[in-house]
Amino acid sequence: MTHRHHPAAAPARPRFLLRIPILLLWVPLLPLVLLLAPLVFVACLVMRVNPFRGVAVFWQFFSGLQGLRVAVDDPGAAVSIRIS
Amino acid sequence: MNDNRRQILDMLAAGQISSEQADRLIAALEKEPSAAPPGASAEAQPGAQPKYLRVVVESEEGHHAGSPAKVNVRVPIQLLRAGVQLAGIIPPQARTRVNAALHEKGIEFDLNQIKPENLEELIYQLKDLTVDIDDANNKVRVFCE
Numbered sequence: 001m002t003h004r005h006h007p008a009a010a011p012a013r014p015r016f017l018l019r020i021p022i023l024l025l026w027v028p029l030l031p032l033v034l035l036l037a038p039l040v041f042v043a044c045l046v047m048r049v050n051p052f053r054g055v056a057v058f059w060q061f062f063s064g065l066q067g068l069r070v071a072v073d074d075p076g077a078a079v080s081i082r083i084s
Numbered sequence: 085m086n087d088n089r090r091q092i093l094d095m096l097a098a099g100q101i102s103s104e105q106a107d108r109l110i111a112a113l114e115k116e117p118s119a120a121p122p123g124a125s126a127e128a129q130p131g132a133q134p135k136y137l138r139v140v141v142e143s144e145e146g147h148h149a150g151s152p153a154k155v156n157v158r159v160p161i162q163l164l165r166a167g168v169q170l171a172g173i174i175p176p177q178a179r180t181r182v183n184a185a186l187h188e189k190g191i192e193f194d195l196n197q198i199k200p201e202n203l204e205e206l207i208y209q210l211k212d213l214t215v216d217i218d219d220a221n222n223k224v225r226v227f228c229e
Contacts, residue, residue, distance in 0.1 A: 047175045057169045064163035067136065073154040 015078040022066050022083055088113055134211050134228035135161055142223040161207055161228070168206075171198045 044051035071080040089110060096106040141155040174182070179195045186193050215226035 049173050049175060054173055057166065057173055060169060061166035064160055064166040067160040068163065069158040071156040075151060
């Protein structure tokens with residue numbers, strides 16, 4: 001995850017670039033996922049959702065985030081968020 | 085070098101066609117990519133599916149001078165796929181409540197109509213989608229690439 005500030009390019013106009021590699025996201029998330037797995041499993045059973053299908057869909061969702069880009073370029077500031 | 089170009093050069097080397105004919109054939113080959121729709125790459129297959137949904141907004145509202153504010157969003161189609169799959173696993177009772185809430189807001193939309201079976205066709209149709217909104221201060225463009 002990088003966070004850049006470019007004061008030299010435009011002194012009066014801050015620019016922020018947030019680049020998030022999806023693999024690095026998994027590192028902090030993995031312990032949380034392991035902790036929450038039993039809870040999610042029970043919740044899926046209560047809600048009558050196939051837990052394996054639920055996990056597959058959430059995996060697809062996180063994988064699908066790869067390539068997402070949001071860039072806002074305003075005269076006041078420029079913000080760019082990329083998930084790579 | 086692609087196969088067509090190599091074939092033309094082979095025919096020229098074998099004396100089957102003249103250099104002028106080879107030149108014309110190569111020129112015709114070079115014209116082919118420009119006939120493709122905008123946004124499609126030269127390598128793109130005719131049935132190739134789009135990879136990203138793009139939303140580009142340019143707004144001059146609230147600005148006295150200078151360049152307009154720009155918003156550029158690129159959403160992977162894979163994320164749309166996952167979103168539809170996600171809608172598919174919403175429990176029926178939750179879906180009913182969401183539909184009722186949408187109805188209260190005046191949005192006539194039924195979540196039950198979002199089915200993974202129709203997803204591929206929807207994505208295929210997105211290929212040809214282009215929305216252009218252009219007024220005095222704002223420009224919005226939605227398209228797939």
